[in-house]
Amino acid sequence: MRLGVLDVGSNTVHLLVVDAHPGACPLPAHSHKADLRLAQLLDDSAAIGDEGIERLIAVVRDALQAAEDKGVEDLLPFATSAVRDAGNADDVLARVEAETGVRLQVLSGEEEARLTFLAVRRWFGWSAGKLLVLDIGGGSLEIAYGMDEEPDAAVSLPLGAGRLTAGWLPGDPPDPEDVRALRRHVRAQIARTVGEISRFGAPDHVVATSKTFKQLARIAGAARSTEGVYVQRELKRESLEAWVPRLSGMTTQQRCELPGVSEGRANQLLAGALVAEAAMDLFGVEKVEICPWALREGVILRRLDHMGSD
Secondary structure (H helix, E strand, O other): OEEEEEEEOOOEEEEEEEEOOOOOOOEEEEEEEEEOOHHHOEOOOOOEOHHHHHHHHHHHHHHHHHHHHOOOOEEEEEEOHHHHOOOOHHHHHHHHHHHHOOOOEEOOHHHHHHHHHHHHHHHHOHHHOOEEEEEEOOOOEEEEEEOOOOOOEEEEEOOOHHHHHHHHOOOOOOOHHHHHHHHHHHHHHHHHHHHHHHOOOOOOEEEEEOHHHHHHHHHOOOOOHHHOOOOOOEEEHHHHHHHHHHHHOOOHHHHHOOOOOOOOOHHHHHHHHHHHHHHHHHOOOOEEEEOOOOHHHHHHHHHHHHHHHO
16 A cells, blocks of 8 residues: 655755555655744744744645655654654644644654654664664654664653754854854763663664664764665764764855765754764663665554554
8 A cells, every 4th residue: 555654843844755565664655844943933032923823834735745646545643853842842732733634743752753663663674683763853852762673662851952952052053152052062062861761771783773874873984864764874973973964064055065965954953963972872872774764664664563453
């Protein structure tokens, strides 16, 4: 059957259409994206304003039309950090449903971490052993660890690249003092979780997902996306540590000119790099392998599992 996943994230609203059935690998059929940057549309009370809600409704309508055009039989709509943390989340959800008929399921941060972990486990298989998974979104950082398909530990922290950029790095290029303050904040937040994860022992394999990690790996020399999803890509901590000060001194336009960096993500690449560097350092990770599957694939896999058990 043809499934669609509608992901209302902090940066983008992304419709992923796949051909799938239980026991088979989901095959991508269509992708429809819109840059919305909900995390940056919050007002002083942390609510999404009327303009932001209207833009969200319009984007959801477009995605619904695209899903219909592509023959989607079952649509799985969900929202993550930007809607979850909005002061008027209930109102946003009600208006989206009233005007589009779409009832967005709001995932908790822990659910995000668990579903992303499931996707990574299925991608790498059991031979990967104990997995530590890191995922940097626009609104939050998810960390998960475990041996099985359900992680032993799943943590979500408000350290998304978009959220941190909006709240901590107003300059272009950013003020060095602002960068140092953000670095301290990020490391203090992550350090609180290290003990919870580390008590399970050292991982056999450390994996990173998300556009932020993919772009950081690309500027550090990883294969470009056109070479396919099955090419192994990794990001070494020493390479990232060399890039952080360079990114700190760049303007958004200069970052746009780096290989693999999109215009919509360039302004938040430094914040993402600070989070990635801190996580790898504090968890004692020398390199991460980039996984092409993440939260959207996890949602699809969970749905297929339920179909197979019905």
